[in-house]
Amino acid sequence: MNSDRFYYNIIVAGFGGQGVMVIGNLLANAAMIEGKYVTYLPVYGVEMRGGTANCTVVISSQQIGSPVVGKPHAALVMNLPSLIKYEPLILPSGLLFINSSLIEPKETYRKDIEIFSVPVNEIAIDNGSPKLANMVALGAFNQKTKLVQMNSLFVSLEKVLDERYHHLIPSNIKAIEIGAKFVQSLP
Amino acid sequence: MELVFKRPECLIDIPFHFCPGCHHGIAHRLVAEAIDYFKIREKTIGVASVGCSVFMYDYFNVDVLEAPHGRASAVASGVKRARKDRIVFTYQGDGDLAAIGIAEGIHTANRGENITIIFANNGIYGMTGGQMAPTTLLGQKTSTSPYGRDFTSDGYPIRMAEMLATLEGSAFVARVAVNNPANLMKAKRAVRKAFQMQIEEMGFSFVEILLACPTNWGMTALEANRRVEEEMIPYFPLGILKERKMADYL
Amino acid sequence: MWPFECGEIVENQEPEKILAKGNEAIAMAAMDSRCLLYFGYPITPQNDIPEYLSKHLPALGGEFIQAESEIASINLLLGASATGARAMTSSSSPGISLMQEGISYMAGSELPALIVNISRSGPGLGGISPSQGDYFQATRGGGHGDYRMIVLAPSSVQEMYDLTCLAFNLADKYRNPAMILGDALIGQMKEPLIRRKCAKMDLPVKDWALTGAQGRKPNRLKSLYLQDGELSEHNWKLHQKYEQMKKEEVRFESFFTEDAKLMVAAFGSMARVSKTSVELAREEGMKVGLLRPITLFPYPEKALYDLSQRVKLFLTVELNTGQMVEDVKLSVERDVQVYFYGRPPGSLPSPEEVLEEIRKYYG
Numbered sequence: 017m018n019s020d021r022f023y024y025n026i027i028v029a030g031f032g033g034q035g036v037m038v039i040g041n042l043l044a045n046a047a048m049i050e051g052k053y054v055t056y057l058p059v060y061g062v063e064m065r066g067g068t069a070n071c072t073v074v075i076s077s078q079q080i081g082s083p084v085v086g087k088p089h090a091a092l093v094m095n096l097p098s099l100i101k102y103e104p105l106i107l108p109s110g111l112l113f114i115n116s117s118l119i120e121p122k123e124t125y126r127k128d129i130e131i132f133s134v135p136v137n138e139i140a141i142d143n144g145s146p147k148l149a150n151m152v153a154l155g156a157f158n159q160k161t162k163l164v165q166m167n168s169l170f171v172s173l174e175k176v177l178d179e180r181y182h183h184l185i186p187s188n189i190k191a192i193e194i195g196a197k198f199v200q201s202l203p
Numbered sequence: 204m205e206l207v208f209k210r211p212e213c214l215i216d217i218p219f220h221f222c223p224g225c226h227h228g229i230a231h232r233l234v235a236e237a238i239d240y241f242k243i244r245e246k247t248i249g250v251a252s253v254g255c256s257v258f259m260y261d262y263f264n265v266d267v268l269e270a271p272h273g274r275a276s277a278v279a280s281g282v283k284r285a286r287k288d289r290i291v292f293t294y295q296g297d298g299d300l301a302a303i304g305i306a307e308g309i310h311t312a313n314r315g316e317n318i319t320i321i322f323a324n325n326g327i328y329g330m331t332g333g334q335m336a337p338t339t340l341l342g343q344k345t346s347t348s349p350y351g352r353d354f355t356s357d358g359y360p361i362r363m364a365e366m367l368a369t370l371e372g373s374a375f376v377a378r379v380a381v382n383n384p385a386n387l388m389k390a391k392r393a394v395r396k397a398f399q400m401q402i403e404e405m406g407f408s409f410v411e412i413l414l415a416c417p418t419n420w421g422m423t424a425l426e427a428n429r430r431v432e433e434e435m436i437p438y439f440p441l442g443i444l445k446e447r448k449m450a451d452y453l
Numbered sequence: 454m455w456p457f458e459c460g461e462i463v464e465n466q467e468p469e470k471i472l473a474k475g476n477e478a479i480a481m482a483a484m485d486s487r488c489l490l491y492f493g494y495p496i497t498p499q500n501d502i503p504e505y506l507s508k509h510l511p512a513l514g515g516e517f518i519q520a521e522s523e524i525a526s527i528n529l530l531l532g533a534s535a536t537g538a539r540a541m542t543s544s545s546s547p548g549i550s551l552m553q554e555g556i557s558y559m560a561g562s563e564l565p566a567l568i569v570n571i572s573r574s575g576p577g578l579g580g581i582s583p584s585q586g587d588y589f590q591a592t593r594g595g596g597h598g599d600y601r602m603i604v605l606a607p608s609s610v611q612e613m614y615d616l617t618c619l620a621f622n623l624a625d626k627y628r629n630p631a632m633i634l635g636d637a638l639i640g641q642m643k644e645p646l647i648r649r650k651c652a653k654m655d656l657p658v659k660d661w662a663l664t665g666a667q668g669r670k671p672n673r674l675k676s677l678y679l680q681d682g683e684l685s686e687h688n689w690k691l692h693q694k695y696e697q698m699k700k701e702e703v704r705f706e707s708f709f710t711e712d713a714k715l716m717v718a719a720f721g722s723m724a725r726v727s728k729t730s731v732e733l734a735r736e737e738g739m740k741v742g743l744l745r746p747i748t749l750f751p752y753p754e755k756a757l758y759d760l761s762q763r764v765k766l767f768l769t770v771e772l773n774t775g776q777m778v779e780d781v782k783l784s785v786e787r788d789v790q791v792y793f794y795g796r797p798p799g800s801l802p803s804p805e806e807v808l809e810e811i812r813k814y815y816g
């Protein structure tokens with residue numbers, strides 16, 4: 017792609033129920049608020065429930081062609097089956113973000129990409145919100161990549177979460193911040 | 204005492220794909236158990252409908268044919284007319300039988316086709332993700348009745364068993380549930396009876412089974428079981444609605 | 454005015470940019486086009502449309518019916534549109550198959566309405582993965598008789614909205630059923646959407662509508678013509694209409710065509726994927742362009758013919774094993790090589806895979 021053009025794509029993958037779709041939605045919505053072109057493409061496993069789920073987010077400064085991505089710049093994987101599926105696809109010098117609470121970092125094999133592990137479930141549990149591991153992952157991922165402003169993610173929560181869950185927005189914000197802080201505190 | 208939950212011979216030994224707490228698995232066992240009881244595995248042909256039970260061909264160790272959505276009873280009639288010496292049954296959800304396939308269902312019963320329909324009524328569209336079904340109860344919220352089922356626009360829940368029992372063509376019609384051991388025993392007897400009627404060439408037999416769909420009811424398995432008792436059975440009363448003693452032509 | 458009589462587009466709210474799903478964009482466009490009557494039957498992957506409308510139509514005074522089947526849905530639609538009201542149904546492939554009889558009657562009786570097909574893969578029950586296997590069904594009539602439907606193929610969420618608005622207008626303009634043909638990719642994808650007002654179109658008065666014969670001669674809507682010569686006259690009249698559509702309503706997008714040596718032809722979801730492949734090919738210095746039909750009927754025959762005066766290599770990319778490629782072949786000059794790259798349902802090709810094909814034929 018042209019060098020003056022911003023173009024980045026991510027695959028977010030995990031078990032159904034791990035909240036990977038919310039991560040993708042928030043990234044896409046935040047980038048849209050910041051004036052970028054975005055596509056968000058969900059793919060559900062064949063099993064109706066409890067199967068694997070993944071989504072692809074493309075963010076660009078220009079109109080986006082394919083919402084389908086063969087070789088992503090980054091993959092955020094929340095479980096082992098997703099690691100096995102997506103690690104081989106990442107572009108050279110791309111980013112592999114793994115949830116080291118459920119994936120042993122030694123399971124990875126690529127030497128030509130950056131591998132970044134964050135134990136998101138442990139962090140979430142330590143902070144008293146075990147259900148928000150996905151938000152911890154999002155905060156950490158975004159701190160690492162600086163794809164969008166943190167504040168855009170916070171604003172997006174209101175648009176992305178169903179109204180029934182709006183009372184949970186403050187705790188979601190907190191979880192995103194905790195994920196970001198964890199990355200900041202790394203040497 | 205007989206074990207209800209010994210794995211019937213004509214069920215293939217693989218785990219069901221159904222959600223935890225789903226009653227489809229229990230209903231499948233009842234059918235399988237009846238086939239085993241009459242030792243008719245090798246002469247039975249099943250017709251799968253489109254719904255969460257479409258994967259019937261993966262579980263039943265008998266010949267199985269897939270029918271277009273709603274058309275299972277017509278397809279089964281075709282099979283039976285071509286092979287009157289075989290035992291033919293359909294297993295259909297409420298969307299499949301009471302909505303899109305209601306015309307075929309009624310006319311199959313009315314022709315007195317000597318087949319058995321197992322009607323799995325969970326009051327919702329399971330496979331497509333929880334839309335309103337013809338048997339959804341009044342006031343029940345679903346993804347296409349977000350304000351609750353309202354008879355002024357959505358009509359009333361249909362009582363299929365009662366309707367089919369009025370037809371001269373039907374020979375055996377019952378409604379059962381599988382939400383507790385007592386009901387389960389009655390259900391087992393009814394399903395067995397339905398197959399017996401077919402074997403004895405008495406004509407059309409029909410068993411409606413009330414099933415829980417915890418996933419699309421948004422409930423735990425226990426809550427869903429309780430809902431069958433407290434909300435479904437009062438509207439869909441259990442029992443044998445019709446039992447012909449002699450075949451029509453006798 | 455009776456509430457469902459069609460008319461001007463509802464004034465839009467603040468046209469804020471939102472992140473919306475393709476299927477929901479269709480539902481929003483219907484409401485914004487003052488289509489307040491929806492009839493349908495659940496089927497994946499289009500359930501977002503009825504779910505959205507069942508939630509929002511009541512507040513607008515509209516009617517939402519979950520019918521007992523697609524056969525009922527299309528006939529509810531036939532009845533509603535006969536009153537001159539804007540109305541729609543949506544479904545997916547097996548459901549659209551069941552509607553074919555009704556669609557043929559609507560074409561024969563010249564009734565305007567919107568039919569949405571967020572198609573899935575077949576044949577039979579097939580699967581729910583994206584597929585373009587319904588191209589023939591949509592463009593070749595599908596039902597019986599010598600008729601055509603207006604078929605629009607969006608390739609973005611914004612187009613799901615815009616083309617739905619356009620489909621209502623074209624249906625009214627020509628008194629003909631119109632179809633939006635999408636798939637799970639376009640239907641489930643989210644992109645920024647602006648609910649902007651659709652361009653105004655001068656639409657004929659619906660003096661044919663059945664509203665009760667008060668102070669006028671009774672209106673009749675029918676497709677049965679038994680008098681000598683009557684039916685052939687009716688068929689010629691329909692034909693004239695389709696010819697007029699071919700003259701006035703062809704829409705397509707062309708991308709990097711000026712100096713192209715090889716043209717990719719693709720529609721809907723595959724056009725999106727192919728667009729990136731074309732960009733990648735350009736980066737490698739290959740002179741490749743893309744032609745994306747937006748109207749599948751009327752088909753951009755002339756645009757393809759004109760291009761084929763200059764470009765002698767065409768590659769049709771489809772999510773099936775070869776359907777639109779026949780229209781490409783019919784449109785271009787005889788000395789043009791038309792290649793095909795297709796995928797049966799299952800996995801979606803990535804832009805890199807399509808690029809591989811481009812390299813193969815570019816020479």
Ligand SMILES: Cc1ncc(C[n+]2csc(CCOP(=O)(O)OP(=O)(O)O)c2C)c(N)n1
Nearest residue numbers: 253254255272296297298299328329330496
């Ligand atoms: C012609 C057609 N229309 C719609 C569908 C989509 N569809 C699949 S299953 C189903 C209904 C499922 O409900 P039900 O019969 O009650 O069975 P359950 O899944 O609840 O067991 C529908 C509408 C289809 N496959 N074919």
Ligand code: SF4
Nearest residue numbers: 221222225255329416
């Ligand atoms: S969705 Fe409902 S009917 Fe289908 S398997 Fe799950 S619990 Fe059973």
